Amino acid sequence: xxxxxxDEVTGVSTTxxxxxxxxxxxxxxxxxxxxxxxxxxxxxxxxxxxxxxWPLVSTATSGLLGYSSRGDxxxxxxxxxxxxxxxxxxxxxxxxDDILADDGLRTFAASAGAAAFKVNCVQCxxxxxxxxxxxxxxxxxEWLWGGSADEIRQSIxxxxxxxxxxxTRVSEMPAFGEILEPKxxxxxxxxxxxxxxxxxxxxxxxxxxxxxxxxxNCAACxxxxxxxxxxxxxxxxxxxxxxxxxxxxDIAAQVRAPKHGVMPAWQARLGDTTVKExxxxxxxxxxxx
Numbered sequence: 001x002x003x004x005x006x007d008e009v010t011g012v013s014t015t016x017x018x019x020x021x022x023x024x025x026x027x028x029x030x031x032x033x034x035x036x037x038x039x040x041x042x043x044x045x046x047x048x049x050x051x052x053x054w055p056l057v058s059t060a061t062s063g064l065l066g067y068s069s070r071g072d073x074x075x076x077x078x079x080x081x082x083x084x085x086x087x088x089x090x091x092x093x094x095x096x097d098d099i100l101a102d103d104g105l106r107t108f109a110a111s112a113g114a115a116a117f118k119v120n121c122v123q124c125x126x127x128x129x130x131x132x133x134x135x136x137x138x139x140x141x142e143w144l145w146g147g148s149a150d151e152i153r154q155s156i157x158x159x160x161x162x163x164x165x166x167x168t169r170v171s172e173m174p175a176f177g178e179i180l181e182p183k184x185x186x187x188x189x190x191x192x193x194x195x196x197x198x199x200x201x202x203x204x205x206x207x208x209x210x211x212x213x214x215x216x217n218c219a220a221c222x223x224x225x226x227x228x229x230x231x232x233x234x235x236x237x238x239x240x241x242x243x244x245x246x247x248x249x250d251i252a253a254q255v256r257a258p259k260h261g262v263m264p265a266w267q268a269r270l271g272d273t274t275v276k277e278x279x280x281x282x283x284x285x286x287x288x289x
Contacts, residue, residue, distance in 0.1 A: 084108070092273045096149040099280055106280060113281025116274050120266065129285055134243050134261055140287045142241050144233045145169055147289040153279035157272075159265035160233075168265055171233030176217065177256035188213040189252035195226045195238045202248060 006013050007025055017024040048054060051063040062068075087108045091099060099105045117129070124135045131137035141147070145155050155169060162168040176185060190202035191210030215224065221234040228236035240246070243261070244254050267275055282288065 096153050096279050109277045109280040110284045113277035139285050146230050149283045152282050156278050157267040157275045160263040162265045165265035173258040175257050185255050
């Protein structure tokens with residue numbers, strides 16, 4: 001005997017299902033819904049025949065139309081490469097100074113350099129090139145090795161203290177913990193701190209004694225006035241920019257056992273053209289000279 005029965009109100013038979021005294025009516029699906037449902041099945045079958053769909057062992061069915069999204073991307077990339085080919089060729093044969101003198105090339109090179117910077121440089125210099133402790137800020141006007149476009153290119157191309165490149169920039173500050181007594185290190189640190197108004201808490205006698213020690217041990221690289229020497233990569237000690245901290249303990253620690261950062265040489269890895277584009281981009285950030 002069937003559990004189905006006729007609903008007295010609607011006259012429609014039930015499905016036999018019941019929940020809490022509520023019976024489900026066995027109404028037929030709307031015709032339009034059935035048409036759409038079956039049409040979707042036909043469409044799906046046709047799509048898998050016309051387009052790549054079914055995975056195989058190492059590839060997939062190609063479809064009757066031979067469409068490939070990867071092919072589209074490849075074609076778009078080829079078109080983009082062709083569109084920029086003239087600019088790339090010009091950049092590859094010109095100096096960075098000549099590139100900067102050409103508005104169109106400068107704009108192109110800076111844009112390409114910005115893309116290369118995001119891939120290769122943000123890990124150390126930050127997404128905005130603002131730097132971090134031990135990594136220079138590329139937006140300001142202070143440059144250890146010079147901020148002209150060509151000097152920036154040289155630094156990028158050959159790196160800093162990168163042993164694998166014979167043309168790398170090299171500067172080595174001695175570990176004065178092996179040369180000076182602890183008291184002398186405190187004194188010279190006090191004098192250095194006073195050069196940039198960071199020595200407010202330093203003892204006046206330490207500053208006076210540190211000045212003499214500085215003249216004997218540090219002025220050869222940093223200059224008698226402490227303003228540094230770009231040819232040697234010796235930083236200006238009179239400004240407010242400090243790689244490793246500006247407090248007296250920080251300065252003393254750097255005098256005692258200096259940290260020496262290393263920057264890779266990018267010429268071999270990225271090529272001359274990309275290095276020039278990076279140099280133009282970094283120069284355009286506002287601190288380039």
